[in-house]
Amino acid sequence: MICASPSFSSATSSPGPRRSILIHCQYVYGIGHFVRAIELARSLSRCFDVHLVSGGAPVPNYALPDNVRFTQLPAIFKEEARDRLLPLDNSTSLDACLSMRARMLSDLVRISPPDILVTEHFPFGLLFETEALELITQVRRAKPGALIVSSVRDVIESERGSSRDVHICTLLDQYFDLVMVHGDERVVALRASFPLIDQIAVPLVYTGYVVAPPVPARPHDGPPLLVGAIGGGRVGQELLSALAAAHHKLVPYWPHEMLLFRGAFDQNTGFPFAEGDMLRVHTFDRVEYRKVLTEAAGVICLGGYNSVLESLSMSLPTLVYKRTFLGGNREQALRVELFAASGLVRSFEEVDLVADRLAPVLHEHFSTGHVTTTGIDFHGADNACHILLTACVSRQPSK
Numbered sequence: 001m002i003c004a005s006p007s008f009s010s011a012t013s014s015p016g017p018r019r020s021i022l023i024h025c026q027y028v029y030g031i032g033h034f035v036r037a038i039e040l041a042r043s044l045s046r047c048f049d050v051h052l053v054s055g056g057a058p059v060p061n062y063a064l065p066d067n068v069r070f071t072q073l074p075a076i077f078k079e080e081a082r083d084r085l086l087p088l089d090n091s092t093s094l095d096a097c098l099s100m101r102a103r104m105l106s107d108l109v110r111i112s113p114p115d116i117l118v119t120e121h122f123p124f125g126l127l128f129e130t131e132a133l134e135l136i137t138q139v140r141r142a143k144p145g146a147l148i149v150s151s152v153r154d155v156i157e158s159e160r161g162s163s164r165d166v167h168i169c170t171l172l173d174q175y176f177d178l179v180m181v182h183g184d185e186r187v188v189a190l191r192a193s194f195p196l197i198d199q200i201a202v203p204l205v206y207t208g209y210v211v212a213p214p215v216p217a218r219p220h221d222g223p224p225l226l227v228g229a230i231g232g233g234r235v236g237q238e239l240l241s242a243l244a245a246a247h248h249k250l251v252p253y254w255p256h257e258m259l260l261f262r263g264a265f266d267q268n269t270g271f272p273f274a275e276g277d278m279l280r281v282h283t284f285d286r287v288e289y290r291k292v293l294t295e296a297a298g299v300i301c302l303g304g305y306n307s308v309l310e311s312l313s314m315s316l317p318t319l320v321y322k323r324t325f326l327g328g329n330r331e332q333a334l335r336v337e338l339f340a341a342s343g344l345v346r347s348f349e350e351v352d353l354v355a356d357r358l359a360p361v362l363h364e365h366f367s368t369g370h371v372t373t374t375g376i377d378f379h380g381a382d383n384a385c386h387i388l389l390t391a392c393v394s395r396q397p398s399k
Contacts, residue, residue, distance in 0.1 A: 018047070018048055018049050019048055019049070019115035019116060019392055020048065020049045020050075020051070020112065020114045020115050020116070021044055021048045021049070021050045021051070021114055021115070021116040021117075021118060021388070022051050022053065022108070022109075022114035022116070022117050022118070022139070023037055023040065023041055023044075023050065023051070023052045023053065023118045023120060023151075024053050024055075024105075024117070024118070024119050024120060024122070024132065024135060025037040025052060025053065025054050025055065025056070025120040026054075026055040026056055026076075026120065026121070026122075026125075026127070026128050027055075027056035027232075028056065028076065028077050028078035028085065028127065029077075029078060029080065029232060029234050029235065030231045030232030030233075030234065030235075030263075030302075030304055031056070031059050031062075031231055031232040031264050031306075032153070032231065032232075032304045032305045032306045032307075033056070033120050033121055033153075034054060034056055034059055034062075035306040036120070036151075036153065036182060036210045036305065036306060037052060037054070037120050037151075038052070038062075038064065038065065038068075039210050039211065039212055039381045040118075040151065040182075040210055040380075040381050040384055041065060041068045042065040042068065042381065043381035043382050043384065043385050044381075044384065044385050044388065045065060045067045045068050046385065047385055047389055048116070048385075048388070049069075050067075050068045050069065051068075051069040051070075051071065051108070051112070051114070052064075052068055052069070052070050052071070053070075053071045053073060053105070053108065054070070054071070054072055054073065054075075055073040055074075055075065055076060055101060055128070055131075056075055056076070056077065057075045057077050057088050057265060058072060058075065059232075059264050059286075060264060060284060061264075061283070061284055061285040061286055061287070061288075062264070062286045063286065063287065071104070071108065073100075073101045073104055073105070074087065074088070074089060074092070074097045074100045074101055074104075075087070075088035075089075076088065076094070076097060076098075076101075077234075078127075079234070080234065080235050080325065080326050080327075081326065083327065085127065098130075098131065101131060102131065102134065105131070105134075105135050105138070106138060109135070109138045109139055109142050110138075110142065113139060113142035113143040113146070114139060114143070114146060115143065115145075115146055115147065115392070116146065116147045116148075116149060116388060116392070117135070117136060117139045117146055117147070117148050117149065118149045118150075118151050118180075119132050119135075119136070119148075119149070119150055119151065120151045121151070121152055121153070122150065123150065123167075123168050123171040123172060123175075123176075124150070124152045124156050124168060124194070126164060126167075126168070129171075133171075133175065136148055136175050145395065147177050147178065147388070147391055147392065147395060148175055148176045148177050148178075149176065149177065149178045149179070149180060149388070149391075150172060150176050150178070150179045150180070151180050151182065151384075152179065152180070152181055152182065152190075153181075153182055153183065153305050154181065154182065154183025154184075154187075154188045154190070154209070154305065154335065155183075155188060155192065155193045155305075155331050155334050155335045155338075156190075156193040156194050156331065157193065157329050157330060157331050158193060158328070158329070158330045158331075158334065159192060159193055159330070159334055160195070165194065165195070165196045166196065166199075168194075168196075169196055169199045169200055169201075172200050172201075172202055173200070173201045173202060176202050177202060177203075177391070178202060178203050178204075178205070178387075178391055179200065179202060179203070179204040179205070180205055180207050180384055180387060181204060181205065181206045181207065182207050182208070182209060182210045182305075182380045182384070183206055183207075183208070183209060183380075184206060184208055184209060184376055184377045185206045186375070186376075187338070187339070187342060187344075187376055188335065188338050188339075190204075190206075192334065192338060193331070193334055205387055206377075207377075207380040207381075207383040207384045207387060208377030208378060208379050208380035208383050209309045209313070209376070209377060209378050209380045210380035210381045210384070211306070211309050211310050211313045211378050211380070211381075212290065212310065214313050214314045214378070215290060215291075215293070215294050215314070216294065217294050217295070217314065218294050218295055219295070220295035220296075220297070222257055223255040223256050223257055223278070224256045224257070224297035224298075224366065224367075225256070225257045225258075225259065225292070225295055225296050225297055226247075226256055226257070226258045226259070226296065226297060226298050226299075226300065226362065226366060227258075227259050227260075227261070227289075227292055227293065227296045227298070227299050227300070228240060228243040228258065228259070228260045228261065228299075228300045228301070229260075229261040229263075229289065229299070229300075229301050229307060230261070230262070230263045230266065230301070230302055231263060231264070231301070231302055231304050231306065231307050232263050232264050232265050232266075233262055233263010233264055233265050233266030233284065234263065234265050234266070235302075235323070235325070236263065236302050236321070236323060237263070237266060238350075238353055239300070239301075239302065239321045239323075239353070240260050240262070240281075241353075242353035242354070242355070242358055243258065243260060243300060243358070244258075244260065244279060245354075245355040245358075246355045246358035246359040246362055247277075247278075247279050247359075247362075248277060248279070248355070249355040249356070249359045250359040250360075250362055250363055251277060251278055251279075253363075254363050254367060255278070256278065256297070256366070257278045257279075257280075258278065258279050258280070259279075259280045259281075259282060259292060260279070260280070260281045260282070261281075261282050261283075261284060261285075261289055262281065262282070262283050262284055263284055264284040266284070293310070293311070293314055293316065294314075296316055297316075297317070297366055298316055298317040298318065298319065298365070298366040299311040299316050299317070299318050299319070300318075300319045300320075300321070300362070301318065301319075301320060301321070302320070302321055302323055302332060303320050303321070303322060303323070303331075303332030303333065303335050303336040303347075304332055305335070308320060308335065308336075308339065308345065309378070312339075312344060312345070312371065312373050312376070312378075313373070313378040315371055315372075315373055316371065317365060317366055317371050318344070318345045318346075318371065319345070319346050319347070319348065319361070319362070319365050319366070320336045320339075320340075320345050320346070320347045320348075321347070321348060321349075321353075322336045322337075322347040322348065322349050323350070324349075324350060343372075344371060344373065345371075346361075346365050348361055
């Protein structure tokens, strides 16, 4: 049931004690879920007491909000070539890791049951279904009036949906009170990757895109600066290698600087980047990356939610590598196609990862690059805060 965003006037002015929110976040490849959950928690903490629980690998060089309580569960990840979950601590088994996580979550709920539980991406992602359902059940038992909210990105996995979409709708209707879609329906509707959206009976609202507040641009002292990044870095290292080669081929004809950021989980791969000649390589660092974007002339990245949206939120020309992922996951490819159709980004594919092909693409896109993002809602974190305040004011009895 798609709803218009509620009127916020009554919620934002309503007196009363601060309510508590528990956010359950899990990621296995990149860091998009984590980045989005952090920005959501940062905004929510202005009006709520927020506790963020993360089950993915700790992200290095990433400062957490001071006013958000954070708990790191024993981390679980997934390698692209191995279709199974793995504990980050290889001295323990997956079952033992999951058991430890279950005990930690149970203790958290018992000690401080939240007024609102937000499950990041569940049930649209089902890898941790048992854990998430047990958490919901415990929250409901400890606080029967708790609001259960599903928090989901703009694109799921494929324009065809999946064989489990009916099950997802059943879970939403059975366990949830609200779905927040962190996208702008005018740009990408959830329907594009979840065809059964009309079968979702609980209220569904679009928040707008959840990104860090844009930092004002500042002049760059030198030739145009291009920034290449691969987010989490478990996949996509081939992009950085290709960009380095294309840069060295292009720079004699079009002077520019290039700064490549390794992925958060790609600190020691030893890819042979020949620095110098206006090329630099930087380890993953969230603060430094945000700072560099203020001087950049453009960004080259994978098609993940945060990589693309953060660049566009700062009105930077964005060139996206439309990578083919194992297992048929088309989340990034579909986002890139939809954004490209709206003229927001340009893309290239694996066949273009050679210097002779990539160098002219870089020159064409960035030498005259310009992007117009007027009208796109990049205030998803603040809007989500208003939506949850409104939901608390108008809370109906629990199912």
